[in-house]
Amino acid sequence: xxxxxxxxxxxxxxxxxxxxxxxxxxxxxxxxxxxxxxxxxxxxxxxxxxxxxxxxxxxxxxxxxxxxxxxxxxxxxxxxxxxxxxxxxxxxxxxxxxxxxxxxxxxxxxxxxxxxxxxxxxxxxxxxxxxxxxxxxxxxxxxxxxxxxxxxxxxxxxxxxxxxxxxxxxxxxxxxxxxxxxxxxxxxxxxxxxxxxxxxxxxxxxxxxxxxxxxxxxxxxxxxxxxxxxxxxxxxxxxxxxxxxxxxxxxxxxxxxxxxxxxxxxxxxxxxxxxxxxxxxxxxxxxxxxxxxxxxxxxxxxxxxxxxxxxxxxxxxxxxxxxxxxxxxxxxxxxxxxxxxxxxxxxxxxxxxxxxxxxxxxxxxxxxxxxxxxxxxxxxxxxx
Amino acid sequence: xxxxxxxxxxxxxxxxxxxxxxxxxxxxxxxxxxxxxxxxxxxxxxxxxxxxxxxxxxxxxxxxxxxxxxxxxxxxxxxxxxxxxxxxxxxxxxxxxxxxxxxxxxxxxxxxxxxxxxxxxxxxxxxxxxxxxxxxxxxxxxxxxxxxxxxxxxxxxxxxxxxxxxxxxxxxxxxxxxxxxxxxxxxxxxxxxxxxxxxxxxxxxxxxxxxxxxxxxxxxxxxxxxxxxxxxxxxxxxxxxxxxxxxxxxxxxxxxxxxxxxxxxxxxxxxxxxxxxxxxxxxx
Numbered sequence: 001x002x003x004x005x006x007x008x009x010x011x012x013x014x015x016x017x018x019x020x021x022x023x024x025x026x027x028x029x030x031x032x033x034x035x036x037x038x039x040x041x042x043x044x045x046x047x048x049x050x051x052x053x054x055x056x057x058x059x060x061x062x063x064x065x066x067x068x069x070x071x072x073x074x075x076x077x078x079x080x081x082x083x084x085x086x087x088x089x090x091x092x093x094x095x096x097x098x099x100x101x102x103x104x105x106x107x108x109x110x111x112x113x114x115x116x117x118x119x120x121x122x123x124x125x126x127x128x129x130x131x132x133x134x135x136x137x138x139x140x141x142x143x144x145x146x147x148x149x150x151x152x153x154x155x156x157x158x159x160x161x162x163x164x165x166x167x168x169x170x171x172x173x174x175x176x177x178x179x180x181x182x183x184x185x186x187x188x189x190x191x192x193x194x195x196x197x198x199x200x201x202x203x204x205x206x207x208x209x210x211x212x213x214x215x216x217x218x219x220x221x222x223x224x225x226x227x228x229x230x231x232x233x234x235x236x237x238x239x240x241x242x243x244x245x246x247x248x249x250x251x252x253x254x255x256x257x258x259x260x261x262x263x264x265x266x267x268x269x270x271x272x273x274x275x276x277x278x279x280x281x282x283x284x285x286x287x288x289x290x291x292x293x294x295x296x297x298x299x300x301x302x303x304x305x306x307x308x309x310x311x312x313x314x315x316x317x318x319x320x321x322x323x324x325x326x327x328x329x330x331x332x333x334x335x336x337x338x339x340x341x342x343x344x345x346x347x348x349x350x351x352x353x354x355x356x357x358x359x360x361x362x363x364x365x366x367x368x369x370x371x372x373x374x375x376x377x378x379x380x381x382x383x384x
Numbered sequence: 385x386x387x388x389x390x391x392x393x394x395x396x397x398x399x400x401x402x403x404x405x406x407x408x409x410x411x412x413x414x415x416x417x418x419x420x421x422x423x424x425x426x427x428x429x430x431x432x433x434x435x436x437x438x439x440x441x442x443x444x445x446x447x448x449x450x451x452x453x454x455x456x457x458x459x460x461x462x463x464x465x466x467x468x469x470x471x472x473x474x475x476x477x478x479x480x481x482x483x484x485x486x487x488x489x490x491x492x493x494x495x496x497x498x499x500x501x502x503x504x505x506x507x508x509x510x511x512x513x514x515x516x517x518x519x520x521x522x523x524x525x526x527x528x529x530x531x532x533x534x535x536x537x538x539x540x541x542x543x544x545x546x547x548x549x550x551x552x553x554x555x556x557x558x559x560x561x562x563x564x565x566x567x568x569x570x571x572x573x574x575x576x577x578x579x580x581x582x583x584x585x586x587x588x589x590x591x592x593x594x595x596x597x598x599x600x601x602x603x604x605x606x607x608x609x610x611x612x613x614x615x616x617x618x619x620x621x622x623x624x625x626x627x628x629x630x631x632x633x634x635x636x637x638x639x640x641x642x643x644x645x646x647x648x649x650x651x652x653x654x655x656x657x658x659x660x661x662x663x664x665x666x667x668x
Contacts, residue, residue: 093398096484098441103482107399139649140397140634250643253665280638283398283631285444293442297398300638307639309629311467321667329641336644337635 003203006217009185009196011072015046016212017155018118024208026116026153029085031078036064038078040085043118050075057163057347060356070194073119073187076163077346081276082124085115086148087131089299093144093283096293108294110144114151116208123166123346125156125180126173127276133338134279153204155183157196160228165347167238167360173344175232183208186225197221238347240360241367242331249332249366253324254373257365262320264355269301271349271357272326277342280307302326331363397634400439400484401426405477406459411547414466415511416475417451419459420485428460428485431492432518433597433625433653437633438462439484440473447630448474449515449652450488453522454496460485463514463547489633491653493597493623495519499531503589506536507608509580509600513538513547515625515652516599520551524558535561535589539580539604542566543573563587580604581611591616597653599625602663609656622656626663643668 001007009017021028022044032041033050043049052067055075062079096105120128132149135142159168159175168174177184184199197217200206272278282300287293300307303322308315316322334342343359350358407419422428428436435449446468452461466475477483493516495504504523506516523534536555540546543566556562563583565576576583580600596612598605605624613619626647629639633648640647643662645654662668 093396096441098482101480101482103402103441105399105402105484107396135636138635140636142634142636143396253668279636281631281636282639283445283637285439285442287442291442295398295439295445302638307629310627311471315628316667318667325641325668328643333641333644337641337646 001200001206001209003200003206006197006199006221007209007214008217008221009198009212009214011046011194013212013214014072014118014196017208018043018045020210020212021116021118021153021208025114027113028116028118030117030119031073031075033064037062038064038075039080040078040082040117046072049073049119054161055163057165057351058356059165059350059358060353062351071160071187071189073157074161076159076161076166077121077123077348079274079348079352081274081346081348082117082120082128083131083276085117086128086145086152087135087279091144091297093295093297096295098291098293110147112148114153115148116153116155118155120154120156121159121346122156122174122177123168123171123344124276125154125177126168126171126344127346128154129180130277130338130340130342130344131279133340137338153182153208155185155205156181158184158186158225158229159232160187162232162236163347163351164237165350166236166345167240167347168345169233169236170238170240170242170360171341171343171345175236176229186228188221188224188228190224190227192220192224195221197225238350238358238360240343240345240363242341245363245367246332246335248370249328249363252366252370252372253328255366255369256372257362257369258320258324261323261357261362262318264357265319265323266355267303267319267322268354269303270352270354272301272303273299274348274352275330276344276346276348277330302329327359327362330359397486398632400437400445400486402482403460403485405479405481405483408477408479411463412545414475415463415547416466417461417463418474418477418483419461420483421459422485423482428488430454430488431496432522433492433495433515434488434490435515435633435652436460436462436485436487436489437630438464438470438474439486440470440477441482441484443473444470445484445486445631446470446474447489447633447648449625451514451517453518455522455525456518463511463517465511486633489648491651493519493653494595495522495597499526499529500595502532503594504532504534505587505589505594505596505612506534507580507584507596507598507600508536508538509604510540510545511547512598512600512604512625516597517548517551519597520555520560524555524560527559532594533561533589535587536563537580537583537587538562538564539583539600540564540566542568543570543575561587561589579607581607584608584611584615594621596622598622602626606660606663609660619656619660623653624656624659624663625652626654626659627652
């Protein structure tokens with residue numbers, strides 16, 4: 001067998017794969033149910049996966065439901081995603097002891113066990129690709145991120161059940177995945193039984209599959225995969241027309257819709273916390289009573305006033321300017337900065353917004369009134 | 385115990401090198417110049433207009449432009465205005481204190497190693513002269529070697545906020561056209577009173593063939609560029625140094641965004657053709 005090969009795994013084989021990854025030294029993590037949501041957690045076996053669990057999502061809504069089926073991946077995305085594993089919410093970079101006229105400064109090593117993710121979604125793998133553009137492909141490589149990323153094994157499971165908040169099809173980041181994985185799984189359940197089509201994307205995956213019982217995939221399995229993906233696409237109700245969108249947003253910075261959405265937006269930053277591509281961070285010093293200094297890097301959000309602080313005050317003091325910054329960054333200036341989209345269509349910002357602001361709806365509203373700057377707000381609203 | 389710096393390999397771009405303050409000078413009531421030497425004996429290679437991230441250990445890190453010249457073999461030179469917690473700690477450093485330095489980062493004025501036969505006009509507002517100081521040193525040296533004329537136009541709010549008075553006198557002696565003005569006079573001030581834009585028309589530079597380097601408050605840069613344009617200066621010949629919150633210098637922290645730009649990477653020096661629209665957008 002070689003990279004590019006496709007095999008069929010039964011649920012028992014998936015269990016063997018999880019054990020095998022653990023034996024290879026990986027810390028195996030995957031989707032687990034905790035606190036009423038599907039979040040990332042440790043996997044000791046198939047039993048930890050969300051069997052028969054489904055998610056219902058809408059603007060400002062997320063809940064899970066338990067069915068009596070035995071499907072493991074019949075849900076869309078939970079709030080946590082995989083970003084925290086590669087870009088920790090809080091990181092300590094170095095420690096310095098400041099004495100009388102001398103300083104000892106030592107980097108704090110970052111040596112987690114290599115991570116194996118079993119059950120990332122295609123949009124989440126795409127999001128890691130977006131983060132790679134920021135932390136790996138620029139003039140400066142973030143060695144801490146690079147190490148975590150290079151050591152990780154990523155098994156993606158294609159989407160069969162998008163939520164009402166999903167729009168990966170519009171962003172070309174799902175429900176299927178063609179590149180950027182070690183192993184790509186599709187959960188199949190038809191006359192041929194409950195099984196996974198597994199496509200091998202790396203030499204690492206070959207090693208992981210050693211000793212795992214499987215049969216080579218046939219045309220029947222690929223047809224079954226096509227049916228799963230087609231069903232997923234058909235069920236995807238949310239769309240974002242990205243054709244020309246970056247340019248439209250860039251030239252509509254004074255659009256009345258920004259003021260309108262700012263009346264609803266709480267500027268809470270939830271969307272940036274659940275977003276799998278948001279990468280902003282604060283770099284700060286903490287000191288202890290011994291006088292030791294620890295330089296820390298912590299996630300930050302463009303919805304906080306401090307984010308744009310310059311001496312004298314914030315550059316973006318209003319919710320309007322902060323929402324505009326966030327959305328135009330995701331869908332427009334991200335292209336200028338990193339030659340890629342900043343949005344993968346996972347819909348988390350829609351589901352986890354406490355007031356249900358929908359990125360796709362806001363973008364469409366601006367496209368619809370492209371060039372409007374002086375229309376009074378009530379008349380715009382009446383058209384939406 | 386000798387000063388020790390230990391690093392795991394590879395050293396993270398977020399880990400500073402340690403520098404000792406070897407000299408300190410007060411420029412104005414709230415502006416201090418620090419001269420810094422690396423504890424490792426390394427010399428930092430930079431181009432005029434670039435910045436470093438300076439760490440006051442235990443307080444934090446800020447972006448500060450280098451105020452020295454790349455051709456100056458002496459210690460690294462930074463001029464800092466006391467406007468917040470970190471800059472206050474930096475301004476309070478004594479000779480012998482150790483601070484962290486990462487850099488250099490960002491774009492430069494395009495002056496280093498790039499002499500031109502045409503005039504170069506440097507326009508600074510207040511502390512805005514600091515990121516331009518190295519460029520003026522280089523331009524003055526190039527002028528002596530036969531390159532184009534140099535004009536330094538400086539405006540300050542009040543006479544006691546004018547920085548680098550000794551340098552301005554030196555540059556004038558070296559043949560640079562130096563014009564200074566203040567917004568508000570004070571007792572003892574016999575010089576010009578008015579905004580820096582009032583210096584432009586009669587400075588004597590060739591508006592059709594010149595490059596202009598501006599650093600100051602955004603409103604000052606906008607009005608200066610507009611006035612220059614009215615005098616016939618092509619907007620593409622104007623460069624400005626822009627500022628946003630910066631926490632990494634590496635394009636990772638996201639704080640320094642200005643529309644399509646990450647100013648730590650695509651700035652701080654930006655051509656005015658690109659900068660003008662961005663500077664005219666409210667709360668961008």
